Amino acid sequence: MQERTPNSSPILEQTRLGTSLALRASGQWTIHHALDLEGLIDAAEKLNCTTATVVIDVSQVAKLDTFGAWLIERLRRSLTQGVVEPDLVGLSANYSSLFDEVRRVKSGVVEGKEPRSLTAFLERVGRSVVGVGGTLVGLLSMWGAILVTTGRVIRHPSSFRLTSMIHHFEQACWRAVPIVVLISFLIGCIIAQQGIFQFRKFGADVFVVDMLGVLVLREIGVLLVAIMVAGRSGSAYTAELGSMRMREEIDALRTMGFDPTEVLILPRMLALVIALPVLTFLGAMAALCGGGLVAWGYGGVDPNAFLSRLREAISINHFIVGIVKAPFMAFIIGIIACAEGAAVKGSAESLGQHTTASVVKSIFFVIIADGIFAIYFASIGI
Amino acid sequence: MTAFSDEAIIKVRDLTVGFHGKLILEHLDLDVKRGEILGVVGASGSGKSVLTRAIIGLLPKVNGRIEVFGVGMDAADEAERRAVERRWGVLFQHGALFSSLSVRQNIQFPMREFMKVSDRLLDEITVAKLVMVGLKPEVADLFPSELSGGMTKRVALARALSLDPEIVFLDEPTSGLDPISAGDFDELVKTLQRTLGLTVFMVTHDLDSLNTVCNRIAVLGDRKVLLIGPMDDMLASQHPWLQAYFHGKRARALAA
Ligand SMILES: Nc1ncnc2c1ncn2[C@@H]1O[C@H](COP(=O)(O)OP(=O)(O)OP(=O)(O)O)[C@@H](O)[C@H]1O
Ligand SMILES: [Mg+2]
Numbered sequence: 001m002q003e004r005t006p007n008s009s010p011i012l013e014q015t016r017l018g019t020s021l022a023l024r025a026s027g028q029w030t031i032h033h034a035l036d037l038e039g040l041i042d043a044a045e046k047l048n049c050t051t052a053t054v055v056i057d058v059s060q061v062a063k064l065d066t067f068g069a070w071l072i073e074r075l076r077r078s079l080t081q082g083v084v085e086p087d088l089v090g091l092s093a094n095y096s097s098l099f100d101e102v103r104r105v106k107s108g109v110v111e112g113k114e115p116r117s118l119t120a121f122l123e124r125v126g127r128s129v130v131g132v133g134g135t136l137v138g139l140l141s142m143w144g145a146i147l148v149t150t151g152r153v154i155r156h157p158s159s160f161r162l163t164s165m166i167h168h169f170e171q172a173c174w175r176a177v178p179i180v181v182l183i184s185f186l187i188g189c190i191i192a193q194q195g196i197f198q199f200r201k202f203g204a205d206v207f208v209v210d211m212l213g214v215l216v217l218r219e220i221g222v223l224l225v226a227i228m229v230a231g232r233s234g235s236a237y238t239a240e241l242g243s244m245r246m247r248e249e250i251d252a253l254r255t256m257g258f259d260p261t262e263v264l265i266l267p268r269m270l271a272l273v274i275a276l277p278v279l280t281f282l283g284a285m286a287a288l289c290g291g292g293l294v295a296w297g298y299g300g301v302d303p304n305a306f307l308s309r310l311r312e313a314i315s316i317n318h319f320i321v322g323i324v325k326a327p328f329m330a331f332i333i334g335i336i337a338c339a340e341g342a343a344v345k346g347s348a349e350s351l352g353q354h355t356t357a358s359v360v361k362s363i364f365f366v367i368i369a370d371g372i373f374a375i376y377f378a379s380i381g382i
Numbered sequence: 383m384t385a386f387s388d389e390a391i392i393k394v395r396d397l398t399v400g401f402h403g404k405l406i407l408e409h410l411d412l413d414v415k416r417g418e419i420l421g422v423v424g425a426s427g428s429g430k431s432v433l434t435r436a437i438i439g440l441l442p443k444v445n446g447r448i449e450v451f452g453v454g455m456d457a458a459d460e461a462e463r464r465a466v467e468r469r470w471g472v473l474f475q476h477g478a479l480f481s482s483l484s485v486r487q488n489i490q491f492p493m494r495e496f497m498k499v500s501d502r503l504l505d506e507i508t509v510a511k512l513v514m515v516g517l518k519p520e521v522a523d524l525f526p527s528e529l530s531g532g533m534t535k536r537v538a539l540a541r542a543l544s545l546d547p548e549i550v551f552l553d554e555p556t557s558g559l560d561p562i563s564a565g566d567f568d569e570l571v572k573t574l575q576r577t578l579g580l581t582v583f584m585v586t587h588d589l590d591s592l593n594t595v596c597n598r599i600a601v602l603g604d605r606k607v608l609l610i611g612p613m614d615d616m617l618a619s620q621h622p623w624l625q626a627y628f629h630g631k632r633a634r635a636l637a638a
Contacts, residue, residue, distance in 0.1 A: 031545060034497045035498055038500060065546040066511070070506060094577050097576065097577055098578070101513070101514050102510050102513075102514075105509050105513045106519065345527065346481055347481035347482040347525060347526070348482050
């Protein structure tokens with residue numbers, strides 16, 4: 001075996017003898033000297049040797065690895081004139097098979113294509129437009145698959161995965177209760193505080209109860225909870241389904257005769273559709289409590305006055321308007337999360353992109369849906 | 383190629399590794415000599431992968447001492463560990479390619495980190511490594527999810543070899559390759575050993591590889607090394623598992 005020679009830098013000596021040029025390599029031709037080596041070879045490749053016969057002598061090389069061997073091979077190729085290759089001498093038996101390996105490398109490296117900037121820009125635009133179309137198709141096909149599966153499950157209720165649904169319900173609803181209640185409570189406090197602070201200028205302090213009730217029950221409660229659920233459960237669904245796709249688990253399910261929509265997606269969707277109204281209710285109550293506390297402490301509206309005012313200001317309609325939106329929003333979040341999960345390609349990066357897209361799109365569409373509901377309820381006069 | 387020095391490049395002493403109180407390896411001693419190809423065999427679940435991961439420092443050990451290149455891996459500081467890690471390459475059982483990088487980027491990843499050379503040279507070396515492991519240069523622009531199982535293995539090997547390491551750890555390198563490719567792979571490992579003085583720690587179930595390329599074979603069982611030595615020792619052993627392994631139906635078919 002080679003002894004550990006001191007770290008002698010690689011050298012390439014040139015000697016001209018009449019018409020012949022001898023290049024003698026010595027020292028360590030290894031990866032540790034890759035930068036020096038490349039410089040040496042680049043310089044040597046520029047040598048003018050149109051008339052000379054060239055000999056490359058590697059007998060003095062202390063140590064050689066693929067880097068050194070390739071660079072010598074590259075030098076040999078660039079000094080080849082016509083069909084006359086430079087001679088390679090002093091090659092020990094050990095190293096000759098290494099040269100055999102690198103000799104199989106063809107020159108003319110395959111380059112990764114680098115498109116020009118304008119074309120690249122146009123290409124990106126085109127691709128994103130196609131991407132939008134793809135997303136819509138993905139959403140529609142997910143919708144279709146869910147409807148078909150739901151129909152089948154209604155006809156054969158025994159095929160419904162109840163255990164799985166309860167598991168997901170626990171994840172999406174039960175475990176989300178503390179954070180949803182806490183955040184809604186705080187938002188209720190903030191609305192009440194701001195309301196009192198601003199309304200006091202007109203001496204209309206007590207109307208803060210009306211505002212709080214209407215805002216929390218109709219809009220903020222459900223919207224806030226939907227956004228939290230999109231960030232919490234929507235992203236989890238996308239990541240779960242996406243990584244199952246990456247590891248061929250979904251293909252495995254399919255080959256065993258299971259329908260992935262039935263086994264994976266339907267329980268998740270249903271869990272979400274039940275969870276969101278429950279969370280909305282709890283969140284709205286927490287926000288009213290928070291608002292009531294602030295109204296009492298900061299605005300001097302005592303709880304009895306708060307409650308009777310609340311009873312006058314809001315009707316059951318306000319509550320219904322809020323809670324009715326919840327299952328629709330859950331459906332939007334679930335369908336986007338599952339469609340994004342199903343669109344994950346093989347790489348970790350794509351998993352990250354689709355998880356982000358899932359949350360962003362869910363929030364966007366939830367807000368759009370809320371706007372449409374607002375117009376609808378206003379026009380039917382609720 | 384038979385004459386490798388007696389210097390132990392990897393020295394494992396009294397190694398104990400376990401999960402949740404269940405010991406997988408117990409008081410295990412093992413020496414890997416510089417320049418040899420060591421085959422590690424053992425039943426499925428006997429802890430071959432665990433031993434590999436413990437040596438390269440991916441698993442915490444309950445007890446024991448591991449020296450690589452004479453550096454005690456526990457006593458070594460961050461910089462020393464880095465220096466050692468740069469001198470070995472690892473082929474994981476499932477490839478462990480970076481899924482968001484192309485084949486080219488996977489192979490160049492360690493090179494870019496540790497060397498400053500031109501992109502042209504990097505590309506050429508990448509192609510050289512691909513050719514060495516028996517792949518076409520066109521593969522360079524594919525992504526790991528677009529490769530077949532055997533191609534994944536080869537790209538992972540190319541990446542393990544990208545820094546021209548002194549030791550490579552191979553976890554079942556030939557599983558999933560067709561017999562001809564597996565034979566080529568064995569040849570490649572042998573060539574690398576001969577030309578680069580590479581030390582190879584190879585976990586394998588491939589009797590052909592054991593027979594043709596391994597200088598010594600270590601048998602794992604009962605949480606320790608049952609036997610270590612050349613093929614002849616394995617064939618001569620009376621241990622029932624070794625008897626079944628090396629004289630079983632498959633082994634006889636090979637011998638015939
Ligand atoms: N992270 C872990 N946590 C718990 N147990 C583990 C872990 N990794 C491995 N094991 C256990 O250690 C034992 C040895 O596993 P190991 O992967 O080393 O087997 P192996 O010898 O490589 O088998 P194969 O030939 O099938 O690859 C197994 O019983 C396995 O269950
Ligand atoms: Mg294993």
